[in-house]
Amino acid sequence: MEQSEFQNAVGQYQDMVYRIALHQFGVSQDAEDAVQEVFLRLYTAEKPFEGGEHLRRWLIRVTINVCKDALKSPWRRRRVPLDSVPDQPVFDKPEERELYQAVMALPEKYRTVLDLFYYEELSTKEIAALLSLRQSAVTTRLSRARELLKKQLKEVWKDA
Amino acid sequence: MRELYRRTFSQVHSSTVIRWEDMEAMRPKKKRISKNIMTLAAVIALLAALSAAAVAADLFGLRDLLLGKEDVTMLDPETGERVENSVDTISLAGFQNSPENQAGAEWQAFLETYDDGGALEAIGNGPTGLEDDPDYQRFSQYSVYTREMVEKLKEITEKYDLDVHREINIIEHDELCRRIGGEFLSEEHGKYWAYLYDDGTFQFDGNAYVEGYGQVDYQLRRTVKGVFDEVTLNITDVSEYNQWQYETASGETVVLALGPGKALVLGDFPDCFIAVNVLAGTNPDDPLWPGNLDREHLEALADGIDFTVLKDVRKPEMTGDTEVEPMFTEDDFYNATGMEESFAQSFYCEFYKAVEEDRREDVAGMIAWPRVLASEKGETLIMTAEEFLPHYDEVITQGLKDAMSENQYTEERADLFYHDGSVAGAGGAVWFTLVEDGRAGIITLQNPEGTSLRYGGMGRNVAGVYVDTQGTPDVYSSLELADRGDGTYDATISLYRLTTLEGTAALRYDRSDGMLYFTSEDPRPKVEAVIAFGGDTSTVDFAAVTITYSEFEYLEAGDTFHFPDGKED
Numbered sequence: 001m002e003q004s005e006f007q008n009a010v011g012q013y014q015d016m017v018y019r020i021a022l023h024q025f026g027v028s029q030d031a032e033d034a035v036q037e038v039f040l041r042l043y044t045a046e047k048p049f050e051g052g053e054h055l056r057r058w059l060i061r062v063t064i065n066v067c068k069d070a071l072k073s074p075w076r077r078r079r080v081p082l083d084s085v086p087d088q089p090v091f092d093k094p095e096e097r098e099l100y101q102a103v104m105a106l107p108e109k110y111r112t113v114l115d116l117f118y119y120e121e122l123s124t125k126e127i128a129a130l131l132s133l134r135q136s137a138v139t140t141r142l143s144r145a146r147e148l149l150k151k152q153l154k155e156v157w158k159d160a
Numbered sequence: 161m162r163e164l165y166r167r168t169f170s171q172v173h174s175s176t177v178i179r180w181e182d183m184e185a186m187r188p189k190k191k192r193i194s195k196n197i198m199t200l201a202a203v204i205a206l207l208a209a210l211s212a213a214a215v216a217a218d219l220f221g222l223r224d225l226l227l228g229k230e231d232v233t234m235l236d237p238e239t240g241e242r243v244e245n246s247v248d249t250i251s252l253a254g255f256q257n258s259p260e261n262q263a264g265a266e267w268q269a270f271l272e273t274y275d276d277g278g279a280l281e282a283i284g285n286g287p288t289g290l291e292d293d294p295d296y297q298r299f300s301q302y303s304v305y306t307r308e309m310v311e312k313l314k315e316i317t318e319k320y321d322l323d324v325h326r327e328i329n330i331i332e333h334d335e336l337c338r339r340i341g342g343e344f345l346s347e348e349h350g351k352y353w354a355y356l357y358d359d360g361t362f363q364f365d366g367n368a369y370v371e372g373y374g375q376v377d378y379q380l381r382r383t384v385k386g387v388f389d390e391v392t393l394n395i396t397d398v399s400e401y402n403q404w405q406y407e408t409a410s411g412e413t414v415v416l417a418l419g420p421g422k423a424l425v426l427g428d429f430p431d432c433f434i435a436v437n438v439l440a441g442t443n444p445d446d447p448l449w450p451g452n453l454d455r456e457h458l459e460a461l462a463d464g465i466d467f468t469v470l471k472d473v474r475k476p477e478m479t480g481d482t483e484v485e486p487m488f489t490e491d492d493f494y495n496a497t498g499m500e501e502s503f504a505q506s507f508y509c510e511f512y513k514a515v516e517e518d519r520r521e522d523v524a525g526m527i528a529w530p531r532v533l534a535s536e537k538g539e540t541l542i543m544t545a546e547e548f549l550p551h552y553d554e555v556i557t558q559g560l561k562d563a564m565s566e567n568q569y570t571e572e573r574a575d576l577f578y579h580d581g582s583v584a585g586a587g588g589a590v591w592f593t594l595v596e597d598g599r600a601g602i603i604t605l606q607n608p609e610g611t612s613l614r615y616g617g618m619g620r621n622v623a624g625v626y627v628d629t630q631g632t633p634d635v636y637s638s639l640e641l642a643d644r645g646d647g648t649y650d651a652t653i654s655l656y657r658l659t660t661l662e663g664t665a666a667l668r669y670d671r672s673d674g675m676l677y678f679t680s681e682d683p684r685p686k687v688e689a690v691i692a693f694g695g696d697t698s699t700v701d702f703a704a705v706t707i708t709y710s711e712f713e714y715l716e717a718g719d720t721f722h723f724p725d726g727k728e729d
Contacts, residue, residue, distance in 0.1 A: 003180045006180050006183075007180060010178045014174045014176070014178060015172070015173050015174055017174070018172070018173070018174030018176075019169055019172055022172060031174070032174060032175065032176045035174050035176045035178065036176055036178065036186075039178045039183070040183060040186050043180075043183040043184075044183075069303075089171045089172050089173070090171075091168065091171055092167075092171070095164065096164070096167060096168040096171065099164060099165065099168045100168055100169070100172070107330060107353055109330070114165070115169070117566075118161065118162050118165040118166065119165060119166055119169050136570070139569045139570060140569070142569065143569040143573070143575065146161070146575055150577060
């Protein structure tokens with residue numbers, strides 16, 4: 001990969017990689033570590049990409065892999081209460097902050113499917129393939145995640 | 161929901177500086193056998209021999225857990241510069257004389273020499289080709305994905321006569337306590353979800369309020385003996401820790417270790433090994449876990465854990481993950497909507513299926529008529545299912561189908577919520593309620609393109625005179641509605657060359673359709689009609705009267721009279 005292509009990929013997809021990793025870990029420091037690892041893998045990948053969408057899908061897959069590797073060694077994970085996360089984003093609206101906090105408070109298995117479904121707009125079939133789950137398991141996780149969010153965010157949810 | 165989600169998380173940004181120039185230096189080096197690991201296997205036998213004496217002298221501590229060193233690359237959080245670091249790694253399965261520790265050391269030594277990056281990247285999340293292999297299935301809770309790894313793990317577990325984790329449940333704290341034998345945390349400790357294996361090994365990320373210090377985050381893992389466990393812990397540098405033995409409030413003796421960036425509580429018991437990884441140490445400037453912890457703080461933290469409960473291992477029931485409580489109970493749902501949730505799910509899912517299968521008559525039959533069809537072209541009163549069919553594609557678009565599909569969990573269950581007595585699906589694109597005779601009816605459909613099928617005027621001021629001029633300066637027919645102040649109207653319907661009907665018009669709350677239901681007054685022949693309204697959301701510009709019942713010879717059910725020429729208040 002050429003330097004310009006690499007930097008373009010970083011510019012275009014760094015936040016996506018971070019977002020997916022943040023949903024996996026729930027901790028920004030670990031997510032930042034994953035960002036670095038994912039783009040290192042891109043740097044060393046030495047493979048041609050058939051356009052932006054191919055690259056995007058590849059990065060999503062690698063991000064999931066990197067995070068899964070880290071999560072397999074659970075003691076490398078770190079947990080920090082949200083209140084003490086110094087770099088929690090400043091949101092435009094209260095309901096956005098509430099949603100962020102509610103999502104981050106969910107168990108990791110629910111967070112990831114939420115992001116892949118709602119933000120990255122992957123189908124449940126695609127998510128199932130990425131996470132090595134049955135499609136029904138993905139829909140169940142989505143269901144539970146949404147029920148949990150609804151429970152905590154009734155007003156926000158209704159307004160949505 | 162998707163829009164709010166995207167809006168929220170679009171404000172989340174990575175702050176890591178990724179530069180092409182740094183990548184080459186960070187490229188992984190060829191795997192090599194760590195000098196420390198190479199010597200590790202050789203010294204295991206010696207350590208085992210020494211350990212017997214160590215037990216007698218109570219000399220166990222962090223050094224007796226060491227597995228070796230691991231090279232890691234980190235970014236300095238202050239400068240952003242890359243920092244090479246060689247860190248000490250310890251086992252959490254037991255001290256060095258134990259088969260669990262030795263098995264862990266051999267596995268770590270194997271992994272150090274194994275080209276995991278390449279193999280894992282090649283496999284990705286695709287099938288490993290080993291799915292049908294009983295040995296692979298047996299190791300499903302471990303990070304193995306090649307035949308070579310399976311064989312090695314099999315060899316190690318057989319050599320040390322260790323069982324394996326076979327199943328994992330993710331459960332709430334109370335459920336964990338129920339399964340392992342009781343509560344083991346004091347009130348000062350947070351109660352969080354845990355991962356529990358079938359053999360009784362478990363872990364969770366928790367925190368505790370320590371008097372004189374504040375909140376301390378930690379991770380607690382109980383590893384059951386006789387079971388292979390691959391979890392290790394990076395402690396940076398073993399020489400930086402102060403260690404001492406401490407008898408906790410529960411009367412059990414543990415080893416406490418206090419380092420600059422973290423602290424540890426270690427308990428070695430006949431059935432299990434317990435490690436608490438405290439995410440704070442003595443260094444206020446530690447880049448990862450700044451802290452100002454002292455001995456008393458760590459002892460207080462250990463006092464809040466009842467090791468007498470944890471040390472006795474019993475095989476837990478593996479009855480699955482803790483189910484998440486539903487958003488609402490059946491009672492809540494029923495009280496708010498008049499429907500059992502199961503009834504609502506059943507009705508909605510039947511509607512979803514009818515839409516999916518393009519059964520148009522069935523779809524139309526589930527809608528509560530009459531409705532107003534509103535689009536950028538204007539508003540049209542639709543009285544019956546039959547009248548709706550020519551407009552079907554204007555409302556039931558692919559966008560609406562997508563909204564329904566993405567909020568559908570299974571064929572029998574959808575993402576439903578309720579508000580103001582009605583139930584919504586498809587993220588609010590479909591609303592329904594009980595209409596009559598215990599039946600449910602769709603009252604609103606709104607697709608992403610902006611076309612909707614909805615009620616005709618509820619919530620708007622509909623009092624006034626609606627007229628039909630037939631394109632002339634004169635009024636031919638009129639509908640006059642006078643607000644009686646109680647949600648009902650005195651209504652006068654003057655129909656050119658037919659008759660003038662007087663009566664009352666009122667909303668029917670059981671139908672929630674926003675239309676007025678008109679009944680003529682005695683002694684004239686009885687006539688019933690529905691009155692629908694059109695206009696934007698705040699004003700009403702026109703009305704339509706549709707006869708639903710008539711004893712008057714010149715009017716028939718189904719006759720519709722439009723008053724399109726504006727309203728005079």
